[in-house]
Amino acid sequence: MTLSFSPLLHDQQKISWQQFSDQHADACNELTQDQLSAFKQAITLSDFILNSALQAPELVLDLFQEPNEEALPDYKSLLAGQLSPCTDEVQLHRILRRFRLQHMVKIALDDLIFSISLDISLARLSSLADELILASLQWLTDFCQKKWGTPTNEQGENQTLLVYGMGKLGGKELNFSSDIDLIFTYPESGETQGCRRSIDNQQFFTRLAQKLIASLHQVTCDGFVYRVDMRLRPFGDSGPLVLTFNAMEDYYQEQGRDWERYAMLKARVIGESKYHEQLSSMLRPFVYRRYIDFSVIDSLRRMKMMIAQEVRRKQLINNIKLGAGGIREIEFIVQVFQLIRGGRVKELQQRSLLIVLPKLVDSGEINAANKEVLENAYRFLRRVENIIQALADKQTQTLPDNELEQQRLLTVLAIKTWPEFLVILAKHMDGVHQEFDQLIGLDSPNHQAADEHWVTLWHSRWSDEESIAWLEQEAHSWESDKVWQILHDFREDTSKRSLGNRGRQVLDKLIPLLLCRLQKNEMAEQVIARVLQVFSKIVTRTAYLELLFENEGALKQLIHLCQASSWVTDYIAKYPILLDELIDPKLLHNPPQLSSYGIELRERMLRIPEEDLEAQMEALRQFKQSQQLRIAAAEIADVLPVATISDHLTSLAEAIVSEVINLAWQQVSERFGIPTSCLDGAKEKGFGVIAYGKTGGVELGYSSDLDLVFVHHSEASEDTTGRADGSKVIPASQFYVKLAQRIMHIFNTRMNSGILYELDMRLRPSGNSGLLVVHLNTFAQYQHEEAWTWEHQALVRARMIFGNEKLQQQYINIRQDVLSKPRVFLELKNDIITMREKMRSHLDKSSESLFDIKQGKGGLVDIEFLAQFLVLAYATQHRELMLVCDNLGIFKTLLKLDLLEKSEQQQLSNMYQKLRALGHQATMQNAGQLINRESIVGEKAIGDIWQNRLVD
Numbered sequence: 001m002t003l004s005f006s007p008l009l010h011d012q013q014k015i016s017w018q019q020f021s022d023q024h025a026d027a028c029n030e031l032t033q034d035q036l037s038a039f040k041q042a043i044t045l046s047d048f049i050l051n052s053a054l055q056a057p058e059l060v061l062d063l064f065q066e067p068n069e070e071a072l073p074d075y076k077s078l079l080a081g082q083l084s085p086c087t088d089e090v091q092l093h094r095i096l097r098r099f100r101l102q103h104m105v106k107i108a109l110d111d112l113i114f115s116i117s118l119d120i121s122l123a124r125l126s127s128l129a130d131e132l133i134l135a136s137l138q139w140l141t142d143f144c145q146k147k148w149g150t151p152t153n154e155q156g157e158n159q160t161l162l163v164y165g166m167g168k169l170g171g172k173e174l175n176f177s178s179d180i181d182l183i184f185t186y187p188e189s190g191e192t193q194g195c196r197r198s199i200d201n202q203q204f205f206t207r208l209a210q211k212l213i214a215s216l217h218q219v220t221c222d223g224f225v226y227r228v229d230m231r232l233r234p235f236g237d238s239g240p241l242v243l244t245f246n247a248m249e250d251y252y253q254e255q256g257r258d259w260e261r262y263a264m265l266k267a268r269v270i271g272e273s274k275y276h277e278q279l280s281s282m283l284r285p286f287v288y289r290r291y292i293d294f295s296v297i298d299s300l301r302r303m304k305m306m307i308a309q310e311v312r313r314k315q316l317i318n319n320i321k322l323g324a325g326g327i328r329e330i331e332f333i334v335q336v337f338q339l340i341r342g343g344r345v346k347e348l349q350q351r352s353l354l355i356v357l358p359k360l361v362d363s364g365e366i367n368a369a370n371k372e373v374l375e376n377a378y379r380f381l382r383r384v385e386n387i388i389q390a391l392a393d394k395q396t397q398t399l400p401d402n403e404l405e406q407q408r409l410l411t412v413l414a415i416k417t418w419p420e421f422l423v424i425l426a427k428h429m430d431g432v433h434q435e436f437d438q439l440i441g442l443d444s445p446n447h448q449a450a451d452e453h454w455v456t457l458w459h460s461r462w463s464d465e466e467s468i469a470w471l472e473q474e475a476h477s478w479e480s481d482k483v484w485q486i487l488h489d490f491r492e493d494t495s496k497r498s499l500g501n502r503g504r505q506v507l508d509k510l511i512p513l514l515l516c517r518l519q520k521n522e523m524a525e526q527v528i529a530r531v532l533q534v535f536s537k538i539v540t541r542t543a544y545l546e547l548l549f550e551n552e553g554a555l556k557q558l559i560h561l562c563q564a565s566s567w568v569t570d571y572i573a574k575y576p577i578l579l580d581e582l583i584d585p586k587l588l589h590n591p592p593q594l595s596s597y598g599i600e601l602r603e604r605m606l607r608i609p610e611e612d613l614e615a616q617m618e619a620l621r622q623f624k625q626s627q628q629l630r631i632a633a634a635e636i637a638d639v640l641p642v643a644t645i646s647d648h649l650t651s652l653a654e655a656i657v658s659e660v661i662n663l664a665w666q667q668v669s670e671r672f673g674i675p676t677s678c679l680d681g682a683k684e685k686g687f688g689v690i691a692y693g694k695t696g697g698v699e700l701g702y703s704s705d706l707d708l709v710f711v712h713h714s715e716a717s718e719d720t721t722g723r724a725d726g727s728k729v730i731p732a733s734q735f736y737v738k739l740a741q742r743i744m745h746i747f748n749t750r751m752n753s754g755i756l757y758e759l760d761m762r763l764r765p766s767g768n769s770g771l772l773v774v775h776l777n778t779f780a781q782y783q784h785e786e787a788w789t790w791e792h793q794a795l796v797r798a799r800m801i802f803g804n805e806k807l808q809q810q811y812i813n814i815r816q817d818v819l820s821k822p823r824v825f826l827e828l829k830n831d832i833i834t835m836r837e838k839m840r841s842h843l844d845k846s847s848e849s850l851f852d853i854k855q856g857k858g859g860l861v862d863i864e865f866l867a868q869f870l871v872l873a874y875a876t877q878h879r880e881l882m883l884v885c886d887n888l889g890i891f892k893t894l895l896k897l898d899l900l901e902k903s904e905q906q907q908l909s910n911m912y913q914k915l916r917a918l919g920h921q922a923t924m925q926n927a928g929q930l931i932n933r934e935s936i937v938g939e940k941a942i943g944d945i946w947q948n949r950l951v952d
Helices: 007-023 033-045 047-055 057-063 075-083 089-112 118-148 201-217 245-254 258-264 276-287 294-314 327-341 353-362 368-390 403-413 418-440 452-459 464-474 480-495 500-517 524-538 542-550 552-564 566-574 576-583 594-606 613-636 642-672 732-748 776-785 789-796 805-819 825-843 860-874 887-896 902-924 939-951
Strands: 150-152 162-165 180-186 191-193 242-244 687-692 706-712 773-775 799-802 850-852 930-932
Touching (some): 007 033, 007 047, 007 403, 033 089, 033 403, 047 089, 057 089, 075 089, 075 118, 089 201, 118 201, 150 201, 180 201, 180 245, 242 245, 245 276, 258 327, 327 353, 353 368, 368 403, 368 418, 403 418, 452 464, 500 524, 500 542, 524 542, 524 576, 542 552, 552 576, 566 613, 566 902, 594 642, 613 732, 642 687, 642 706, 642 732, 706 776, 773 776, 776 805, 789 805, 789 825, 799 805, 825 860, 860 902, 902 939
Parallel strands (some): 180 242
Antiparallel strands (some): 687 706, 850 930
16 A cells, blocks of 8 residues: 655655665565565654664564455464473563564554554454463463462362453553553462472462563563553552452452442453453452442542543643543543443443443433444544554654654545644544533532622722722722722733633633622631732633632632631642642542551552653642642641641651652662562561651641651662663662662652652761661661760651561661660750750740740740650650650650659640640741740740759
C-alpha cells in the first residue's frame, strides 16, 4: 500500500532512509521494490520502527517479506519454539525482548501502513502481552521448581501461580505502549516437595513473582518487555506480592474499596487453568451487587467530580484520554452502568467495552443513539491513541504539537489538514462529553440569582459617595466605606488583567453572588477582603471561578473558612488547587482516622507512573496541602478539638515521610541495586528516621519544620547488589547517603506547589558538618561520648518514625542507655540554666505589655526544659520516664513516680495546653506568638516551679 506523503514527510523519508542505509548498507538487498517502498514508508512514519530496524534489522526486515494477513498470529507456538533451547534467565530476557520488538513492529506496521481494524489491533496487542507473560511464567516456574521444589497444598496437590491482568490488559483492550497492571495469587498454603530443603509456598511464589516481574520490566541492552505496575494489588505497595485465594477473598470482602470494585471490573486471569471459575465466582459478589447500591452511586459521583477536577486542574485540552469527552469518560459511562446494574443484569458482566456497549442498549440503560456516539468516538480515539504511541513507542495520549508528527498522524488517518482533523476530533469528544453529562450528570444546584441590588452595584460606574450610599441601603451592619474601598480596589485590579471574555462573565456573576451571601454577615468587610484575596489569585483561571459559581457548597465553604482563619485564607490563595477540595464539604468536615493518612496517600500515588518523579513530587505536596486544609476545616467546624490537631498533623507528616522514603528507595535502587542484607527482606530497608522536636513530641503545627536524623545499620563490608543492566555496585553506606540526598531532594525542591516540608537536619551527630546519614552505632557512640547536654535534652523528645522492628528496638535501647546515664545533678542544672538563659537573651521578644508564648518566662520552652531536666535527672532510677516522648506524658509519669507534686503537674500541664492552644490560634490568624499579658494567667506559677526545681 502506498500512502500519500506531504513534502515534509518526503524530506523525512530521505533522512530516515539515509540513517538506516549508512548503518546497514546491504540489509535490504533481499526486498522487492514494493517491499522496499513499504519499509521506507514505515521508517518515515515511525521512529519506533526506524530505531527497531537499526537495532535488529534481521528481525524487522523479515516482516516486509511476509504476506499481510489480518489473522491473529499464534504467538504461543512461536514463543514456545524460541524458548525451547533457553537455559538461563539472561537468555530468557533476551528472547522475550527480541520477540516483543519484532511483533510490536509488525503491529505498528499494520496499524500505520495497512490500516488494520481497531478490533484486530487491540486483539493482537492483548494476545501478545498474554503470551509473553504466560511463556515467561511457564519457563520460570520450571526453573524455580528445579531450585526449590514443587509447591503443594496439605493434600499434596500441585499449586500454581495465577496472574490477574487488570485494566486494559484484563479487558483485552491493551494500547500500543501500555503498562500492564498485574495481581498475583495462588490457591492454598503449603510447602514445596521434591527438593532437599523445602520452602513455604508463600516464599516460593514471591520469588517466582519477583523473577517474572524482572523478566518483563527490567531494562537490558535489548530494552524491556512491559512496564509492570503492581500497585493495584491488595494493600498496594505495602502488601505482599502474592496472596492465597482465601487472603484475596478476605481482603475484598472486608477492606475492598469502591475504586477497587471499579478496577476489578476488567480483572481477568491470564491463560487457562482449573482455578479460573473458582476465582471469578469468589470475586464476583465484590464487584457486582445484587441490589442497586446507592452508596456506590455517591462514590461514582465523587469519581466523576475527580475526573472533572483532573481535566480542569491540568487543563487537558489536547489529551484524548483524560480531556473532556476523552476515552476515560467513555469508559466511565460504561463502567458506571456495569457497577450499578451488573449484579442484576448478568449480560453486563463483561470486560470489553465494545462488547458491553450493545448490551447496555439491550438492557435499556442507554438508547441506540447514545451507543452509536460512544462507540464511534471510542473507535476513533483508540485508533488515534495507538497511532501516536506507535510513532515512538511512548505512553502518551496527548496530541502531537510538532508538524512532523502531526503530518504522520494525518497521513495514517487519510485526513488532509490538521484543522480538518481537529474538527472531526472535537465532534467526537463534544458528543462524548454531552453524553457524559446527560447520562451520569450531577444535578447542579440552582443558584438563587444574586439580588439585582448587588449586580447593579458591581456593574455601576458611580462615584464613591453614590456607591457607599447604595451599599448602606441593603447592608445596615456593614462599614460601607471600607467594604466599598475593598470592592473598588479589586475591580480596578482585575480590569488591568487578562481574564478573557468567559472569565469576566463568570466573575461578573460571582461577585454579586458573594455580596448577596454576606448581606447579613457582621464580619462582612473582613470576610470580603479575605475571599477577594483568594479571587485575585484565580481570576485568570476561569475554571476555578466557574467551580465557585456553579457549586454553591464550595462558595459557602470558602466563605466559612476565610471568615474563621486568616491562615487558611493565605493557604488557599497560595495554593488555589485546594479549591477543588471544597466541592464536597462533607470531606472537609470528616478528617481521616489517624491511621489512614498513609492509606489515602498510597491510593493517591497509585495512578502516577513510577518514572514520573515530578508528578509524584507534585502529588505529595498537593496531598499534604489538601489534608492540612481538611484538618483546619475540621478544627474550624469543631469536629476536631484543638488537643488532637497536632496528632493529625504529625500522623500526616509521618505518612509523607514514609512515602518519600519508598519513592527515594525505588529511584536509588534502580540505579545502584540494594544493600545485600535487604535482599531476603529480613532487614527490609535497613534505614531509620529519628524525629526530634515537635515531630518527635507529636506536637506539629500547620507550618512546622521537621527535625529529623537519618540512620542505617548496614555491615561495614556490605555492598549493593548491582543490576542486570551493569549498573555500578557501591558500598551500602554510600547507598544510604545517596538515599538520604534523594529524600532531601524530594522534600526541599521548590515546585509550583512549594516545598513539601522544610527539613532541619542540624541535630544529627556533629550537626551541619556531620554526615547526612550515619550508622546507628555511630549515632550511639556520638550520644555517649560527644553530645552536649542540650543534645540529650533533645533526645528526650526523639522517637523513630520509620524503620524496621530490629532498628526500632536498637534505637530504643540506645536512647534509654543515653537518657539513663548517671549525671552530676549540679552540673546538669547549670548546663540547662545556662542554655535557657542563652536562648532567652537571643529569642525572647516579651515586653512589659506583651508575653512571648514560646520564649517568655513561664512560657512553652521553660515548661519543655523542666520536663527534659527531670527526665535526665531521674531516668537512672526510673526507666518509665523514657517510655514517653511528649511533655504531657512525661508530667503524668513524674506524678506517678512522686517526682512532681499534684499541684505542680496540674500547673505545668494546664499551662502547657493553654499556651499551645493560644499559639495555635495565633497561627490560624497569622498573628505571631506575642499576646497581651492580661490575657495570660499562670506563667508566674511556672516561674516558681522553675525556681524551686532548678535554681534553689
